[in-house]
Amino acid sequence: MKDERKIKENKETRRSFLKKTALATTFATMSACGSDTSWDEFFQKYFRTLSREEKNQIIKRLENKYSEKYGKKFSVSAKGPIDNTLFGYALDVSRCIGCRKCVYACVNENNQSRDPQIHWIRVLEMEKEKGIDFAHSNDQYNPELVPEEGHFYLPVACQQCDNPPCVKVCPVKATWKEKDGITVVDYNWCIGCRFCMAACPYGARHFNWGEPDIPEEKVNPKTHYYGNRPRNKGVVEKCTFCIQRVREGLYPSCVEICPVGARKFGNLLDPDSEIRYILKHKRVMILKEELNTQPKFYYFY
Amino acid sequence: MTFIKFIKESFKVILKGNKWYYSWVGMLLVMFFWGGSGYLHQLKHGLSVTNMQDSISWGFYIGNFTFFVGVAAAAILLVIPAYIYNWKPVKEITIFGEILAVSAVIMALLFVVVDVGGPFRLWHMIPVIGVMNIPASLLTWDSIALNLYFILNLFIVTYLLYTHFRKKEYNKKLFNPLILLSIPMAISIHTVTAFLYNGLAARPYWNSALLAPKFIASAFCSGPAVLLILFQILKKTTKFEIKKEAIWKIAELMAYSMFIYLFFFFSEIFKEIYSGTHHLIYLKYLFLGIGEYNDLVIYAWLSIIFSIIAFFLFLIPKTRKNVVTLNIGAILIFIGVYIEKGIALITPGFSPDVLGQLYIYRPSMTELKTSLMIFSLGFLIFTFMTKVAVEIIFKNMNINNIKGDKINTT
Amino acid sequence: MKKYSVKKHLLPLFVLFAFIFSGISYGDSLKKKGSNEISVPPPPFSEDIFPCTECHAEHDPNPERRVLEEMHDDIILKHDEKNRWCLDCHDLNNRDKLHLASGKLIDFKESYKLCGQCHGPKLREWKNGVHGKRTGRWNGAKKYLLCAHCHNPHSPEFKKMKPDPPPEDPMTGRKK
Numbered sequence: 001m002k003d004e005r006k007i008k009e010n011k012e013t014r015r016s017f018l019k020k021t022a023l024a025t026t027f028a029t030m031s032a033c034g035s036d037t038s039w040d041e042f043f044q045k046y047f048r049t050l051s052r053e054e055k056n057q058i059i060k061r062l063e064n065k066y067s068e069k070y071g072k073k074f075s076v077s078a079k080g081p082i083d084n085t086l087f088g089y090a091l092d093v094s095r096c097i098g099c100r101k102c103v104y105a106c107v108n109e110n111n112q113s114r115d116p117q118i119h120w121i122r123v124l125e126m127e128k129e130k131g132i133d134f135a136h137s138n139d140q141y142n143p144e145l146v147p148e149e150g151h152f153y154l155p156v157a158c159q160q161c162d163n164p165p166c167v168k169v170c171p172v173k174a175t176w177k178e179k180d181g182i183t184v185v186d187y188n189w190c191i192g193c194r195f196c197m198a199a200c201p202y203g204a205r206h207f208n209w210g211e212p213d214i215p216e217e218k219v220n221p222k223t224h225y226y227g228n229r230p231r232n233k234g235v236v237e238k239c240t241f242c243i244q245r246v247r248e249g250l251y252p253s254c255v256e257i258c259p260v261g262a263r264k265f266g267n268l269l270d271p272d273s274e275i276r277y278i279l280k281h282k283r284v285m286i287l288k289e290e291l292n293t294q295p296k297f298y299y300f301y
Numbered sequence: 302m303t304f305i306k307f308i309k310e311s312f313k314v315i316l317k318g319n320k321w322y323y324s325w326v327g328m329l330l331v332m333f334f335w336g337g338s339g340y341l342h343q344l345k346h347g348l349s350v351t352n353m354q355d356s357i358s359w360g361f362y363i364g365n366f367t368f369f370v371g372v373a374a375a376a377i378l379l380v381i382p383a384y385i386y387n388w389k390p391v392k393e394i395t396i397f398g399e400i401l402a403v404s405a406v407i408m409a410l411l412f413v414v415v416d417v418g419g420p421f422r423l424w425h426m427i428p429v430i431g432v433m434n435i436p437a438s439l440l441t442w443d444s445i446a447l448n449l450y451f452i453l454n455l456f457i458v459t460y461l462l463y464t465h466f467r468k469k470e471y472n473k474k475l476f477n478p479l480i481l482l483s484i485p486m487a488i489s490i491h492t493v494t495a496f497l498y499n500g501l502a503a504r505p506y507w508n509s510a511l512l513a514p515k516f517i518a519s520a521f522c523s524g525p526a527v528l529l530i531l532f533q534i535l536k537k538t539t540k541f542e543i544k545k546e547a548i549w550k551i552a553e554l555m556a557y558s559m560f561i562y563l564f565f566f567f568s569e570i571f572k573e574i575y576s577g578t579h580h581l582i583y584l585k586y587l588f589l590g591i592g593e594y595n596d597l598v599i600y601a602w603l604s605i606i607f608s609i610i611a612f613f614l615f616l617i618p619k620t621r622k623n624v625v626t627l628n629i630g631a632i633l634i635f636i637g638v639y640i641e642k643g644i645a646l647i648t649p650g651f652s653p654d655v656l657g658q659l660y661i662y663r664p665s666m667t668e669l670k671t672s673l674m675i676f677s678l679g680f681l682i683f684t685f686m687t688k689v690a691v692e693i694i695f696k697n698m699n700i701n702n703i704k705g706d707k708i709n710t711t
Numbered sequence: 712m713k714k715y716s717v718k719k720h721l722l723p724l725f726v727l728f729a730f731i732f733s734g735i736s737y738g739d740s741l742k743k744k745g746s747n748e749i750s751v752p753p754p755p756f757s758e759d760i761f762p763c764t765e766c767h768a769e770h771d772p773n774p775e776r777r778v779l780e781e782m783h784d785d786i787i788l789k790h791d792e793k794n795r796w797c798l799d800c801h802d803l804n805n806r807d808k809l810h811l812a813s814g815k816l817i818d819f820k821e822s823y824k825l826c827g828q829c830h831g832p833k834l835r836e837w838k839n840g841v842h843g844k845r846t847g848r849w850n851g852a853k854k855y856l857l858c859a860h861c862h863n864p865h866s867p868e869f870k871k872m873k874p875d876p877p878p879e880d881p882m883t884g885r886k887k
Contacts, residue, residue, distance in 0.1 A: 124656060134653075134655070134657030135657045156656060165501065165502060165503060167437075169434075169437070169438050169439065170434055171433070171438045171441045172425040174425075189432075191423060191425050191426070192417045192419045193413075194418070195440050198358060198503070198504065200655070201502065203654055203656045206355050207358060208418070209347055209353070210346060210348075210349030211346075233349075234348070235418060235419065
């Protein structure tokens with residue numbers, strides 16, 4: 001009897017010893033590999049299923065972490081979707097001049113890494129004669145002045161599809177569509193497999209190949225958990241329609257910066273909104289319609 | 302207790318060998334550690350040390366993953382004649398197919414581990430403690446299928462060797478269902494891997510119904526090629542008899558697979574060229590290049606030319622039964638399929654990208670080093686398990702003839 | 712005769728008038744209230760140019776169509792200049808005002824009414840919030856700009872501009 005108990009005890013101590021060693025080794029390896037993950041962050045569970053208290057704890061931890069890193073007081077909002085809201089975006093193709101001000105406004109608002117460089121918006125220069133023909137488009141255009149004769153410009157970012165292929169393929173459900181139509185990524189849950197990037201027909205998703213670098217003086221401290229809070233290496237990110245702004249009633253940064261007023265935004269469920277006016281009165285199209293992604297980003301003229 | 306002895310003795314077998322064995326293992330260990338330094342570099346700096354980028358988000362790692370899933374699936378090419386048709390000459394050597402499957406699955410899984418941005422977050426994929434996107438995500442299904450296949454084959458190999466070691470007959474009631482189960486499981490791992498690709502509407506190059514059948518066909522050409530070469534090595538280095546008929550039969554089955562694979566390939570080419578839609582651009586990028594973006598052209602042509610030559614070498618009985626041409630054919634088809642499932646599958650899927658821009662991708666030094674780490678680990682596992690299997694099955698090492706710490710080899 | 716007592720009804724009357732006045736001065740949003748006024752930032756005058764009457768009160772108005780030489784010669788008119796000239800929009804007698812085709816005088820801060828005479832669909836879209844730079848709140852008060860804030864009324868065509876830099880090669884600065 002005694003022997004059996006002793007064997008059992010030995011087994012227990014051995015098991016817990018092994019467990020501790022395994023965890024210690026994991027953490028040692030992780031810190032040796034330059035990961036600045038804390039114990040809490042490593043074990044953080046799926047944000048969607050946490051209680052309000054647990055979420056608040058995580059938010060606080062993140063606010064402290066970012067405030068310390070960037071020397072500014074950070075706020076991380078976890079504000080949920082506004083009732084009766086489904087966001088829609090419209091872009092006037094006849095007006096865009098390809099100045100890329102939207103690209104860089106987005107970079108500043110959403111704390112995108114400067115080095116390695118990440119742009120959530122990609123502007124394609126196309127020929128008027130060929131129409132929308134991706135194979136003959138050019139995203140590297142850099143003439144002296146825009147718009148160039150005989151060309152038009154098509155900025156592309158996340159289309160916040162209603163039938164998103166990226167959500168379908170994520171193995172851990174780190175990306176999903178919120179009630180207000182925004183497809184979000186939980187940066188602390190994403191494992192970085194990049195299946196979503198292969199699935200997106202619009203090239204809207206971007207990966208942090210290296211540790212993102214944001215200059216301290218340019219960092220935007222008003223953030224949202226699913227939006228523009230600073231990311232870490234090895235996770236996917238994308239346009240969130242400036243979730244930190246639109247859930248407060250403001251326009252996305254790209255809408256506000258556009259010097260020619262080509263960008264329009266609003267609530268599709270509000271019949272008096274600008275976006276509904278555009279859908280009713282303008283000639284509207286969506287990209288790659290045959291793929292049935294049902295995007296919420298409309299191009300019109 | 303006997304099992305512990307079995308493990309101990311197996312370790313002893315692994316540690317003992319002749320000078321060729323030691324040089325081979327030594328070389329693999331050196332490659333493993335040198336490659337490992339590449340992976341540590343990647344862990345520290347992130348995937349920016351690879352040549353992958355937003356538009357080419359998968360590369361060498363996932364290409365190798367796909368290929369080795371195919372090799373793992375191909376093990377059953379031996380199981381079918383051995384256990385369904387009860388063809389004795391192949392039955393004795395089926396275990397090597399299983400060992401190949403185990404090593405190949407380990408390599409495939411490792412290629413995924415080195416490819417993800419957050420390897421320490423892979424626990425997010427474990428059921429209950431993580432979140433599984435069932436039934437929508439093919440990657441979840443793939444991880445389930447691969448892990449199950451790995452466990453199944455590991456069990457089969459261990460069970461077979463262990464029962465041999467104990468000089469007992471294996472329990473047919475337990476064993477036969479499992480070995481038969483490995484057939485649909487093998488098909489399923491490679492099908493689900495193919496479905497990963499062909500389910501993506503965003504990538505017209507992959508979005509073909511024929512992708513899964515083509516994968517299976519090419520897997521059945523390439524996996525057994527390794528075994529063919531292994532069996533000839535074993536014939537030379539050990540005293541056991543592998544019947545010529547067994548080798549020729551495997552080669553014959555491979556010839557049929559090659560025909561199906563080539564037929565599928567030409568079907569796809571015809572459809573793209575004849576329909577002449579914009580989707581032809583991916584084949585153009587692969588086989589003709591577009592402007593200065595032509596680095597894949599040589600590999601694409603080599604792959605198809607090698608495969609065709611190998612097919613004829615295996616088809617014609619004279620060349621199939623000739624040792625030299627047989628081996629040349631095996632190597633050619635292996636290279637051909639390695640390219641077809643590797644760089645010729647992945648890169649044209651990403652370039653031109655979804656918004657029409659063109660890119661070039663060549664694996665970086667770190668990617669090559671990390672891949673070398675995985676190759677050498679896989680070869681090491683394969684070598685060790687093969688040595689133990691040869692010792693137990695063909696040199697008759699068993700529970701009775703181990704005296705103390707010495708192995709009595711006859 | 713009973714005298715009608717205003718004192719008794721003073722408070723309710725006051726409240727009634729307060730309501731009416733508050734309804735009139737609420738200016739911000741537009742079409743739904745039926746109001747003709749849209750609140751905008753001040754017109755983009757050149758420095759010290761307004762009020763125009765400071766100089767023009769001294770001069771006799773000259774309605775003859777000509778090229779201006781003594782003042783305002785820096786203004787290049789490229790806006791249907793074959794058919795129009797200054798006084799088709801600026802009022803002859805009161806230079807602090809613009810005039811519509813009917814002759815009605817309007818303030819510079821209502822200049823959109825003038826533009827809308829020829830550019831009707833654009834005016835309609837602007838009022839509905841789908842033309843022009845959009846700032847403010849998507850679910851509340853929007854901020855409108857005058858046509859003149861983006862389009863120079865004398866030469867409205869947008870000048871081309873230098874684009875911001877293209878995305879750099881993703882392989883830039885990568886450690887191998």
